[in-house]
Amino acid sequence: MALLEVKDLQVYYGVICALKGISFEVNQGEIVSLIGANGAGKTTTMQSIAGLIPIKGGVVNYDGQPINKVPGHKLVKMGMSQVPEGRRVFQELTVYENLVMGAYTQKDKKKIKEDIDEICTRFPRLGERKKQIAGTLSGGEQQMLAMGRAMMSHPKLLMLDEPSMGLSPLLVDEVFNIIKDYHKSGTTILLVEQNAKKALAVSDRAYVLETGSIAASGKASDLMNDESIKKAYLGE
């Protein structure tokens, strides 16, 4: 069953067309990745689904209902959560306060405390730094915080926009391991990545975005062996 279904999605910045009608779907329990070069429209796709930028045309169905007109803040309650491009943690708040903010839609205070403990075991670096101001964390730590914060709302669908951006190779591996782990615990994942090789390695299926249109799609394992994809995105 499709948890997220995007049909002919069109998004404009003023008169500039950033998405020229793209269609894709993410089924319950899958990891799907969206790969493509700089400026292809990956972030635009993620942000328009989350209600951060308005949708010009097409339909987005989530969990069986159209969400084009649903205000972004309500989508979080419906189980959609996003780790935005550039992390965007709350720089002036502490690690702990950021995690509490991630649980904004959760009501049970005791449960929130338990969830924070759980996040801190998943990300030991955060556990050590609960009181630290987020703006003073390293880039890698901020990425962990952004991921932990997004998990605090217990999403059904976790969307990650370039979680490996600017991280050292070791940390990139760690981030992908965390994504795999989190997926195993029962969350559907939509992943946007420049690091196509790593993304395809963890995904079930993938879509290739090229200047606002879907250029290719298929099983991740097939795309990995596709000659033209290899040349353009895997640097082989």
Place this chain on the structure above:
Amino acid sequence: MNILFNGLSLGAIYALIALGYTMVYGIAKMLNFAHGDVIMVGAYALLVTLNLQGHIALGVVVSVVVCTVAGIVIEKLAYKPLRGASPLAVLITAIGVSYLLQSVSQLIFGAAPQPITIGNFGTVNLFGAEISTSTILTLVVGSVIMACLTVFIKKTRTGRAMVAVSEDRGAALLMGINVNRIIMITFAIGSALAACASVFYLMQIPSLEPTLGSMPGIKAFTAAVIGGIGSIPGAMLGGVLLGVIEKVCLSIPALSPYTTAVEFGLLIVILLVRPIGLLGKKRREKV
């Protein structure tokens, strides 16, 4: 001693108004130039209640309610449709709202100044100085209100959401925060504070006219910028600083005609030395 207390209580008034400017700027990212006129609306609400033989306490409540509603309505009708529009368009709209409020009150109440009497509070003897009770009242109640606001922002879920929205509106939305609602609440709180300020202001200067809000509005805006616009402690500090400076200048005969010049001079100096204001935070450029 007297000068210090008068300065502090005038400062508390400026601070209450400055909080409205600074919170709206921090959270809605706009300068609400009609904020000063909300004070005037509160003042007339109080006058009308007193004229109808209402008790002063009732007058204060009416004033707060009227201002809060006015703040919400102004935001909803004038500013919300402009969300995402250019800052200049929003600024011009705010100036338009300011003139609208002044003109409407002139139509209803006339342009002539009207006296108002908010009881006679007498004086108390403090540290050997005769200080008027209204001054003490302003100082104490003003401080309590500001302390409550600080606790509200630090401790409550809505308060934390306000901090999140002011830092990154998009990220706040991704947390499930209803940004429009938070902006509305900010206008409501700012306007309620302006109503409190109007009551204290009338205790000092017991006369109303439609342009009543302009001067304290501009002074409070100056205070907000001195303290660092967007910063809540900054608005409090800037307000108190400006209030004390004003009263000190007024007490020195040679300086008193130039009081306003001194205040705005201070603004210029502070902006030259520290463009973000005393407690302002550097805005990180987004990458």
